[in-house]
Amino acid sequence: MISPVEVVGLTKTFEDEARGLVEAVRGIDFECRAGEVFGLLGANGAGKTTTLRMLATVLRPTAGSVRVLGHDAVAEPTEVRRNLGFHSASTALYPRLTPRETIELFARIGGYPPKGVKARVDALVERFGIGSYQDVRVERLSSGMKQKVSVARTLAHDPPLLVFDEPTVGLDVLNALEMVEIVQELRAEGKTVIYSTHIMSEAEKLCDRIAILHRGLILACDTLEGLRRATGAHYLEDIFVHHVRGVG
Amino acid sequence: MAFVRGQTDDLASRVVLRDPPADHTSLRSLVGGDPRITLVEPALPEDALSTGALDALLEFPPEPIGGRKLPGSFRARIVFDGSKDRSAVARDRLAEILGRYRVRQIESRLLSLGLDRGTLRPYEVETVNASSPREMGRFFLRLWVPLMVVMMVALGTLYPAVDATAGERERSTWETLATLPTDRINLVLAKYLYVATFSGAAGLLNLGAVVLSMGSVLAPLLRGRAADFSFALSPAAVPVIVAGIVLLALFVSAGMMIPAAFARTFKEGQALATPFLMAIFIPAQMFNIPSIEFTSALACVPVGNVVLMLRDAVGDTYRWPQIAITLAVECACVAAALGLAARILRREELVSGAYQGRFGAFLRQRLFRPSKDRP
Numbered sequence: 052m053i054s055p056v057e058v059v060g061l062t063k064t065f066e067d068e069a070r071g072l073v074e075a076v077r078g079i080d081f082e083c084r085a086g087e088v089f090g091l092l093g094a095n096g097a098g099k100t101t102t103l104r105m106l107a108t109v110l111r112p113t114a115g116s117v118r119v120l121g122h123d124a125v126a127e128p129t130e131v132r133r134n135l136g137f138h139s140a141s142t143a144l145y146p147r148l149t150p151r152e153t154i155e156l157f158a159r160i161g162g163y164p165p166k167g168v169k170a171r172v173d174a175l176v177e178r179f180g181i182g183s184y185q186d187v188r189v190e191r192l193s194s195g196m197k198q199k200v201s202v203a204r205t206l207a208h209d210p211p212l213l214v215f216d217e218p219t220v221g222l223d224v225l226n227a228l229e230m231v232e233i234v235q236e237l238r239a240e241g242k243t244v245i246y247s248t249h250i251m252s253e254a255e256k257l258c259d260r261i262a263i264l265h266r267g268l269i270l271a272c273d274t275l276e277g278l279r280r281a282t283g284a285h286y287l288e289d290i291f292v293h294h295v296r297g298v299g
Numbered sequence: 300m301a302f303v304r305g306q307t308d309d310l311a312s313r314v315v316l317r318d319p320p321a322d323h324t325s326l327r328s329l330v331g332g333d334p335r336i337t338l339v340e341p342a343l344p345e346d347a348l349s350t351g352a353l354d355a356l357l358e359f360p361p362e363p364i365g366g367r368k369l370p371g372s373f374r375a376r377i378v379f380d381g382s383k384d385r386s387a388v389a390r391d392r393l394a395e396i397l398g399r400y401r402v403r404q405i406e407s408r409l410l411s412l413g414l415d416r417g418t419l420r421p422y423e424v425e426t427v428n429a430s431s432p433r434e435m436g437r438f439f440l441r442l443w444v445p446l447m448v449v450m451m452v453a454l455g456t457l458y459p460a461v462d463a464t465a466g467e468r469e470r471s472t473w474e475t476l477a478t479l480p481t482d483r484i485n486l487v488l489a490k491y492l493y494v495a496t497f498s499g500a501a502g503l504l505n506l507g508a509v510v511l512s513m514g515s516v517l518a519p520l521l522r523g524r525a526a527d528f529s530f531a532l533s534p535a536a537v538p539v540i541v542a543g544i545v546l547l548a549l550f551v552s553a554g555m556m557i558p559a560a561f562a563r564t565f566k567e568g569q570a571l572a573t574p575f576l577m578a579i580f581i582p583a584q585m586f587n588i589p590s591i592e593f594t595s596a597l598a599c600v601p602v603g604n605v606v607l608m609l610r611d612a613v614g615d616t617y618r619w620p621q622i623a624i625t626l627a628v629e630c631a632c633v634a635a636a637l638g639l640a641a642r643i644l645r646r647e648e649l650v651s652g653a654y655q656g657r658f659g660a661f662l663r664q665r666l667f668r669p670s671k672d673r674p
Contacts, residue, residue: 065648107478110647133480141471162480208480 053121055212055243056083056106060115063101063267075101077267078115083212083245088238090258091247092291098267099247100140103216106245107137119212133162136205140217142197146190150181150200153189154207161208175203179233195226202233213237214245219253231257251287261287263294270294311337312389315344317358320373329400330357335392348380354389355379371404436530437614439513442589445609447509448502448540449583449602452547453555453576455501456494457569460555463490464644465568487644491552491637499548506540536612539622543605543612546629550601551579553636560640560649582606598624601632 063076076098083089091099104110106117108128117124119131144153154172163171176185179199184192189200198218205213215234219227234257237244248254254261255275262272271278271294279285282293314336319326331338339353347353356378377393380386402419409418430438467473476486513530521528532540555572562568579602585591586603593607604625611618643649 104474109474109477129480129482132478135478137475137478139471139474143471143475145470145472157479160479160481204475 052085054082054118055085055120056081056089056245057118058082058102058106058115061102061105061112061117062114063098063105063110064113074267076105079262079264079267079269081262081269081272083243084259085243086238086241087259088234088244088246088257090254090261091245091264092249092251092254092258092261092287093247093264094249094295097249097264099249099264100216101267102264103137103214103245103247107135107214108132109137133208134210134212136208136210136213138201138205138213138215138218140220142194142201144189144197144201144204147188149186149188150192150196150203151176151185153200154203157204158207161210163208171207171209175206179203194221195223195229198222198226198230202230206237212243212245214247216247217249218246219248219250227253251291255287263291265295270297310385310388311335312354312385312392313337313339313352314389314393315339315341315347315353315356317344317356320359322371323373323400326400330393330396333392333396336389336396345378348378348386351380351383351385354383354386355393357393371408432527432529433531436513436528439517439528440510440530440532440613441610442587443513444506444509444540444613445606446583446587448506448544448609449547449606450580451505452498452502452544453551453579453583455505456498456548456551456555457572457576459494459497460552461559461562461565461568461572463494464556464559465562465571466565468562469564483645484641487641490644491556491640494556495549495552498552499545502544502548503541506544532613533615535617536615539612539617540609542626543608543629546626546633547602547605549633550629550636553633553640556640557636557643560644578602593618593621595621595624598622599628601628604628 058079058081060078060080061076062074062078065073065075067073079098079102081089091102093099101110105112105124106119108124108131111125117131120134122130122134124131148156151172154175155168158168158171159165176182179202181196181199181203184196189197192200202218205215218234219230222230231253234244234246238259246254246257258275260272260274261278263270263278271281271290273281275287278287278290282290284290284293312335314330316327316330316338327338330336341347341353344353344356348356358376358378360374360376362374375397377390377397379390405419406416409416428435467476477483479486510530510532514525514528517528518525555575558571558575559568562571582600582603583606586597586600586606587610591597591607593604593611597607598604598621604621608622608625611621
């Protein structure tokens with residue numbers, strides 16, 4: 052069976068005017084299993100976003116490979132994108148479009164069968180409870196509302212793999228909780244989710260397996276129980292600190 | 300300036316007539332009787348002139364002409380404020396009235412000497428404008444249409460170009476677009492066509508607006524002569540003008556997207572695109588000077604060649620070799636600018652917003668350097 056995501060020796064080096072060559076990701080390997088929520092846990096600057104961007108074909112790896120449902124991210128980027136929904140750290144919406152127009156637009160250009168677009172939009176509007184403001188311009192919505200529209204937009208073309216890059220950043224407690232519940236529902240539907248966060252409680256609650264990423268390296272990758280066993284610590288925060296301090 | 304002059308033409312000039320010569324009593328009635336002149340008597344005429352309450356002061360200094368006093372002659376001095384258009388108009392009116400008075404004086408002196416008016420006027424000059432109303436209208440259109448169209452194409456490009464590049468980055472939507480299941484060149488082309496459509500539409504709509512409204516705009520200035528002008532384009536001019544606008548829009552769109560792509564915010568994008576805007580405006584204005592001929596050499600100058608082509612077409616003149624050169628040069632510019640834009644806009648550093656440097660440094664370090672040196 053093909054793994055939804057296979058990452059081997061993935062490396063990304065940037066050229067920075069001030070700092071010279073910066074190794075943001077340094078030869079990481081991991082694999083996601085179908086229907087799981089795979090967590091990328093790391094502090095700011097650990098390389099989470101760079102990893103996800105390579106996975107989503109926004110960035111080209113300097114070395115190593117990414118395969119999404121058997122498609123190579125460099126050789127077959129269009130196929131990779133067809134199978135993937137990318138939710139960036141910001142809501143990334145067009146302010147002048149309404150939620151309905153946004154979802155419809157991304158369903159169409161995402162390659163959803165044209166005849167089913169209307170039904171798909173209706174279903175997503177219903178599912179995320181955005182019916183009451185589906186025809187209001189996005190610029191007039193609250194952060195929580197925008198986040199829901201953004202998730203609906205990510206799901207518009209019904210991809211099997213979803214990538215969430217710190218989706219709860221800037222949300223209040225209730226909206227963040229709702230976001231976590233949405234991801235849990237997606238897992239229940241059989242979607243594979245890669246979820247990047249620096250919030251330990253979220254990772255504990257959501258992720259089937261967690262990769263601890265620090266300075267571009269994966270220090271540990273296992274289930275929460277596995278990580279506990281390996282370190283002897285109970286809380287994810289302690290596990291994280293244990294690994295990070297071990298690197299120095 | 301002509302429009303301002305047109306407005307001041309309707310206003311009476313406020314003039315002070317100070318101490319006219321005693322033996323030229325008819326001068327006061329001649330000046331005061333002119334419907335364009337109102338004689339006023341402010342307490343301090345010089346002050347009134349500087350504040351704009353007075354337009355001109357006509358005085359008669361006692362110094363003799365040429366160092367000696369001639370019998371029956373006088374010296375007149377018009378004091379006006381050259382920085383005020385209304386005052387300059389008053390000067391012209393007074394000079395014209397005094398000129399008429401001089402002729403009248405000479406004629407009366409000739410008559411008193413037993414000579415007739417023919418002595419003073421051995422011949423008369425008459426000018427006849429052989430232009431048809433359509434040609435007169437086209438003269439005005441040639442002055443306005445090329446400049447307006449080029450400026451509006453450039454201005455119409457600015458907002459969409461910045462929105463499609465810096466705007467996408469500011470909203471973080473560029474990253475989202477980059478994950479859509481299509482080749483990145485398709486995204487660049489879609490953006491380019493969006494910008495070029497707005498650009499071309501701005502040019503064509505403004506062309507229509509100028510042609511349709513020129514008569515109404517100029518009517519107050521033309522007064523009774525409005526019927527002498529017809530502001531219609533020749534049907535033969537339309538394809539040439541449309542081709543010029545479309546090519547210009549394609550070139551300007553690609554060109555403006557290049558600097559705007561380096562901006563992280565909309566405001567920054569506007570600032571970065573402004574030099575390109577100026578690079579369009581300046582040749583457009585220079586080439587719009589009526590005395591410049593549309594030669595083959597000038598047809599090789601981008602933007603300027605379109606101005607000259609449009610100007611000729613509006614005047615129903617078609618220099619086909621120059622038009623062919625213009626179209627070829629503009630096509631080459633479109634291809635070059637689009638190629639560079641596509642090359643830049645596909646770079647992941649720009650899509651992700653990771654690149655922090657400037658346009659020149661980017662070209663030097665990233666675009667024209669062998670790929671083996673790049674990470």
